[in-house]
Amino acid sequence: MRRFEYFDHTADTLFRAYGDSFEEALANAVLAVYNTMVDTGSVAAVEERSFRVEAPRRETLVYDVFEEVLFLLDTESFLCHEVSSCRVTGREGSWTASLTLRGDLRADRYEVSGQVKAPTYHEMRIGLGKGKVFIQAVLDL
């Protein structure tokens, strides 16, 4: 199964991440965000960063998780190799996501191109297709 794939979007990046569960799709969506800038497979897993976000809706939860990723990138130059844990609990009105990422702080060691400025709600979809949960999002580049 493909973990994520990118689609044509003129000015920015549109991707769809897949999983057997929402948690797995969210973890793959984080990798999709990073892979717009760097080949995550090439990044060493020598540092670990964890964060937790709370949000009333699942779309907002996804948005906030992406925000955390960009915060780590801007403040620590943290590049991700893998999402070692992703746990989502709650229900509509009150969701919580806790993620742990493994990667590297030495961004100058990798070929990094482009930069995600922000997540957007534009064309964001969370749904079921072909028996998989998917998260679709557009990133502002």
Place this chain on the structure above:
Amino acid sequence: MDIKRLNAYSYEIPRSGDMRVPVRIFASAPLLERMRADNCVQQGVNVATALPGVLGASLMMPDAHQGYGFSIGGVAAIDCEEGCISPGGIGFDINCGVRLLATSLTREEVEPRIHDLLDVLFRKVPPGVGGQSLLRLDDEQLDEVLRRGAAWCVENGHGVQEDLDHCEEDGSLEGQALPEKVSPRAKSRGRKQLGTLGAGNHFLEVQVVDEVFDERVAEAFGIGEKGQVVVMIHCGSRGLGHQVCSDYLRRMEDSFPEIMASLPEKDLIYAPAGSSLAKDYFGAMCAAANFAWANRHMIGYQVREGFREVFGPETEVRTVYDVAHNIAKVEEHVIDGVNRRVWVHRKGATRAFPPGHPGVPADYRGVGQPILIPGSMGTSSYVLVGTEKAMQVSFGSTAHGAGRLMSRKQANETWRGEDLKKELELKRIYVKAASLRGISEEAPGAYKDVSEVVKVSHDAGIGNLVVKVVPLGVIKG
């Protein structure tokens, strides 16, 4: 959709249904076709329909293309008392903009040393992800940058007064900026980024004046000599501005769920005029705009130092002008015969004020405000001048750039960075980039022809052609 042709360079979607105002599109027939190919015309209609207090018309500039909520290349004047302010009408990269520097050097003097120059500029202006500021700001200093903008830089020994005089708003929205309304999280993202270029479509380009369309105005701007070397800088408020936009989108979403539910696109969320959130967002947005002006100012200062390191301490590098193209400003415009105080939202649009306007620097007041329109890597960029017509028909606004034609994914599938770099070198355009993929993603062919965009601006009279510049050296993140 009923799009009515007004003349060769403008179209209108008349007001109908729930639309509060019509949509006016500045475009040639080919540019309009491209706009129709994506969702941006509908986004113009959405602005005309969904935003309370929108006045006159929802405007689309010649380079308009699909954005989030607003189209990129969208302009809206919204009543400051009875309307609203919308972060989506400004963009995530608050005060993304362009600065132009003029040097005393010619192509013949610079080209033999272009690689040395690019190496020095690459070191002095850190590009790409992880590129860090040469300045270390404590909390108090960062707040002063947010409060005072580029003026802080000059007071601290970086740059000269003329750099401020030749900048939109003198590089500062002091008095409107509220640093205390910028979150600690946004400040953390920006702390190490002052004077850095970032990545993506942001660039630093050494260029050469190639064609002069209006000698009198070009002379006034100090860029009237064919062969003269200039420098164009395109970047914005970096992570700080992006976080301000995100923070307030979320706060507005939480505070106004009924508005959120009524919108055709969530990114059109707004805060009603008079609400505390509208005041807080405007103050934070102005602070982020100040950060962006300080950022481009510092880059300009570092470029000046770089030129002097390579070509000697007497080398002149002066600021021609600096424009914001993602911002909302409080301005007064005559709309339907009435003088109105409005928030002019320019998202991917450049201010284009005419001769005599008090907002134009004294040095240029006789000719009008410089407008800086970058093309894509390897193609021409343009300097235009603001007009009275722009004040009458586009709230003093025109286009901001080329606009993408092809996705980054397509561009990567079409070109290889290494090949492109060699091809450009054959055209005497030298590229130094943080990554080869960054070069292919920004391939010239992935963008619309900026010449068509500026021609429409000129023909529509909303920004007149002054000078065409071509690239000599490019630094990309």
